[in-house]
Amino acid sequence: MDEMRLNQAEWRVRHAFRRGDVVDFRTEGGGESGNESEERTVRAKVLRALLIDRPTEEGEIARMRVLGARITGTLDLQYGTVEHPVTLSGCHFEETPLLYGAQVRQFSLSESRLPGLMADGLRVDGVLRLTGCRVTGPVALGAARVSGACFLDDARLTPGPDRDEGPALALGHAVVEGDLWAAGLTSYGQVLLDGAQVSGVVNLNDARLEEPGGTALQAETLTVGSDLHAMRLRTLGRVNLRGAAVPGQLNLAHARLRNPGGAALRASGCRAGEFWLREAAPIEGGVNLRRAHFDLIFATPEVWPDEVRVDELSYTKLNPPLPAERRLELLERDVEGYIPAAYEQLTASYRRIGDDAAARTVQLAKQRRHRATLPLYARLWGHLQDATVGYGFRPMRAAGWLAGLLLVGAVTYGLRPPRALTSGEAPDFHALAYTLDLLLPIIDLGQEKSYTPDGAYQWLSYGLVLAGWVLATTFAAGVTRVLSRQ
Incomplete structure (x- = not known):
């Protein structure tokens, strides 16, 4: 690094990095992270040189901790190895950081503003933190591997009108060995979790995901180690959980799922311990639960739309306890018509709790529904x-x-x-x-x-x-x- 060409802000970052100190520009140069004053402007190539060359002082542990800087140029760490923790919080990036195939110890961009993030194949030995980020382009983390937790809570993703760049957030086939924490996430574009593996909890509480006419949450074959919490989730567009595996709770309590004219929820082949739609708003759009399996379903008949598919749906228990006549309403909405197995499944659930009268009511309803499919003499x-x-x-x-x-x-x-x-x-x-x-x-x-x-x-x-x-x-x-x- 040519030290003679560093500006004042870059000199501060360099010396602080060698000692692991914090450089806070948030109270300088007008107080805005986007301010163009030289006092807070740091070139991305200077940061790259520090992270790759790793200058240190004897007896000190190097660490990059920069707050509120304006970063010009492209922070290009593609295929690089960064052995020190990196914190670039509250910073304003003029160009999209490139971290494709990079390996870092710990990486934080909390509260920063970025035009995008290209980090497919990124390896993080600790925590990846994007809390409160404002991103106006795609966040690409496909096939990334995070040894700790991944934080996207309160982040706001607003890609431009040209959606050819891909999903707003792409975590397809990523591996997160801790939790995926995205409570309060706002995304005006698709969130892609296809094939992702999360060892802990996926938290989408209070998230707002919108992709009108498309798929807001694409999570086919997502594997979760414990629970998927999405309480108070708001979606406009399809939620696709086909083949997802959640051994604990799949919790959509108080959620509002909307996709008028299309499928609002596709959970065919999904397996979860408990599926909660407690006090959720009536779903606007179709629901596909074919071949899904749940130990418990907590939902009232009012939640379900007119178009529901329940062929080969299996479950052990239904909550809250309701008369058989109310539960039968769902079976009569199945667009496939008469599904004998659906009646047998409901009958079995009532027998497990010892309600033989309700079980007989379901069986009688099954015979009446079957009668409509028979020839005249049999009817x-x-x-x-x-x-x-x-x-x-x-x-x-x-x-x-x-x-x-x-x-x-x-x-x-x-x-x-x-x-x-x-x-x-x-x-x-x-x-x-x-x-x-x-x-x-x-x-x-x-x-x-x-x-x-x-x-x-x-x-x-x-x-x-x-x-x-x-x-x-x-x-x-x-x-x-x-x-x-x-």
């Missing part, structure tokens, strides 16, 4: 089973029908007894026993074969015999279904 038979015994899930209906018909027959034939077929040989007539003989095809009380009614009363007897056979058949079908279910 008619289905209506008959439904009205008589509720497809076997309402067996007491048969007893009610039987009691009603028994009363009609007993009163009618009690007022107008039928004539005996063989005078003097017939047993005494009992209207109740005679009606039972007509209704129950497997019981012979000796009344039906000894007496025969006349005229319209004979047609009533035919009707009772037919009704008895129908009741017996449908009841047997229902019992068979119950036994096979158990």
Whole structure:
């Protein structure tokens, strides 16, 4: 480094670096990090030379700690190795820093303003901190590897109208061995987390992600070590979590997901311990939960939109506890139509908590939904089973029908007894026993074969015999279904 060509600010940075001291320009040159005064202007090539050449003083630990500087030129550390911690907080960068393939100990750009950050393949042995940054171009951290945590909390990403440069934030296939902390992140462009691996927590609480007509959060096959918190998340555009793996909570409580005219949430094949939509706003756009698996889903029916896909969705428990009739609303919204497995899944969840009545309600709803897919003759038979015994899930209906018909027959034939077929040989007539003989095809009380009614009363007897056979058949079908279910 040619020391004779350094300006006053650069001399201060050089000497402070050798001793690990802080250089704070925030109260100098007008107090704005973008001020053009030479008193706070540092050329990027000077910083690069310090970081690469590593000048030190004996007995001191070198470290770059610069606050509030105006950095001109391009900070180019591509493929370089920086062995000292770097803190460039509250700085104003005129050009996009280039850190492609670089290896650094620890790197902080907190509260800085940048036109972008190109850092694909970056290796950070400690913490990467972009807290509160204001970036007007893409932040590229694809395939980066961070041994500690990665902080993007309260950062604001506002790429220009030309989106051909890629996502606003790209962390595709990155590896973060600590937490990915992006609480309060604002991004007016796509946040890309495809294939990323985060050993700790992903925190998107209070984040605002917008990509109208596109995908605001692209996180296919994201792997998280514990939880993904996105409480109070606000999105405009699709949230894509296809194939994501979250062993703890996938928490979207109080969130608002919007993508009118498209899919607002795609979580097909996603696996999570708990999926929370507690007190979330009604989702504006479609939801795809096909082949997803959750141990617990916390959501009320009001959250779900009209277009929902739940084919092969599996879960263990649903919260909050609700009547089966309310949970059935979701299954009726599935755009795929009748999905038998979805009813079986809901039935199983009610049986796990011991609510057999709710489980039977779901099974009855399943049979009614299935009936609509059958040909006419089968639908008619289905209506008959439904009205008589509720497809076997309402067996007491048969007893009610039987009691009603028994009363009609007993009163009618009690007022107008039928004539005996063989005078003097017939047993005494009992209207109740005679009606039972007509209704129950497997019981012979000796009344039906000894007496025969006349005229319209004979047609009533035919009707009772037919009704008895129908009741017996449908009841047997229902019992068979119950036994096979158990």
